[in-house]
Amino acid sequence: MADVQPIPLDTLIVCPHCDAAYELRRPGVGERARCQRCGTVLITPRRKAGLQIIAVSLAVAILIVAATVFPFLTIKAGGTTNSVSILDAALAFSDGPLVALALTTAALIIFVPLARVLLALYVLVPVVMDRPPARGATQAFRLSEALRPWSMAEIFAIGCAVALTKISDLADVAFGPAFWMFAALVVLVVVQDNFLCRWSVWKSLEKT
Amino acid sequence: MEIAGKNVEIKSARDLGVIACTRCTQVWPVGTEACGRCGKALMMRDEKSLQRVWALWLVGLMCYVPANMYPMLQTRTLLSVQEDTIVGGAVELMHHGAVGIALIILVASVVIPLAKFMAIAFLAVSVTRPSSVSNHHRQLLYEVVEYIGRWSMIDIFVVAIMSSLVQLNTLAAVNPGRASLFFALSVIFTMLSAQAFDSRMIWDVQAKHKGTVEYE
Secondary structure (H helix, E strand, C coil): CCCCCCCCHHHEEECCCCCEEEECCCCCCCCCEECCCCCCEEECCCCCHHHHHHHHHHHHHHHHHHHHHCCCEEEEECCEEEEECHHHHHCCCCCHHHHHHHHHHHHHHHHHHHHHHHHHHHHHHHHHCCCCCCCCHHHHHHHHHHCHHHCCHHHHHHHHHHHHHHHHCCCEEEECHHHHHHHHHHHHHHHHHHHCCHHHHHHHHHCC | CECCCCCCCCEEHHHHCEEECCCCCCEEECCCCECCCCCCECCCCCCCHHHHHHHHHHHHHHHHHHHHHCCCEEEEECCCEEEECHHHHHHHHHHCCCHHHHHHHHHHHHHHHHHHHHHHHHHHHHCCCCCCCCHHHHHHHHHHHHHHHHHHHHHHHHHHHHHHHCEECCCEEEEECCHHHHHHHHHHHHHHHHHHCCCHHHHHHHHHHHHHHHHC
């Protein structure tokens, strides 16, 4: 096939944003490969990134479950108290046509982030342990990447801050344990996302 | 660090006669239908991209109108029931002295969505004709739109938290209004619209207009 196809496909990398083609050279430790034309980060390898991501993913999975179940915020005014969990907040839109919105909110702040860490674990654990990729790992990673913009835990966290300031002159608000878990969760989700080198994952899934 | 050396002329995959996967960056010969690594359908340029961008953009815009006309929040206190639209609620907050919060809400729910509609429309128009705005600026604009689009959901989350938390029997209760549904739909459709845009087109037009000059 060499005469028919003179371009060495395996040694090329193409920027997904602007279609610029480069000769592939793996960046060393601490380096990252950027597209010269539009600046998109193409490869960002980190030593032991696999294990770190697995550790962070496990922590995120546990925190999501815990933060969902425990009370999140408590409000006190005139002798009445009301305490809610994150699930309650997500399901606040519960009358009539707003049910669809309740389900969407629950998905955006709880189920999508949870699904993403579980998929990441499913894909990365065999790869990091030098086993052949799990069955359907390609589909799993694809789904995880497709869900990426829809994971909105960090936006919910800022939303909390705004809501609390709005309420604070109306009533006393106290933080439950879940609030702090959620705060930690947001940091970990961001860390996990920035550690992950997508190119390396796809590369490792190739070796089947 | 860069992959190739500095000042090397940049060629696109299309110039080289290959087709690249936009998801996993793997390169394939022209004519390959789907990426052999990640399975994504391969297209040199997504020709239907602009149609989808405009369709989703229009749906997003249509949802944004009722999102501003219907009440976003209904506040019931001992004496009165008050319904606030997005802008009305922000003005109300400003009267109470919470200027900072009012500004956050105005920026997140009015300025950003409107700017997003304009930015997507501008990008979609700019790839069909010569544009005076440089490719770099347009690529940056696209990335900002993609990044910031999700943050408009913040208003929905604020409504969700407020209306689940402020349920104090007879004393006070906050309930979501109909606008919340439309607002969420508007955000979702503009996000989909931005995702449908094939940003490689930004860089193509330049090559078409400057011809060979680009590679000098």
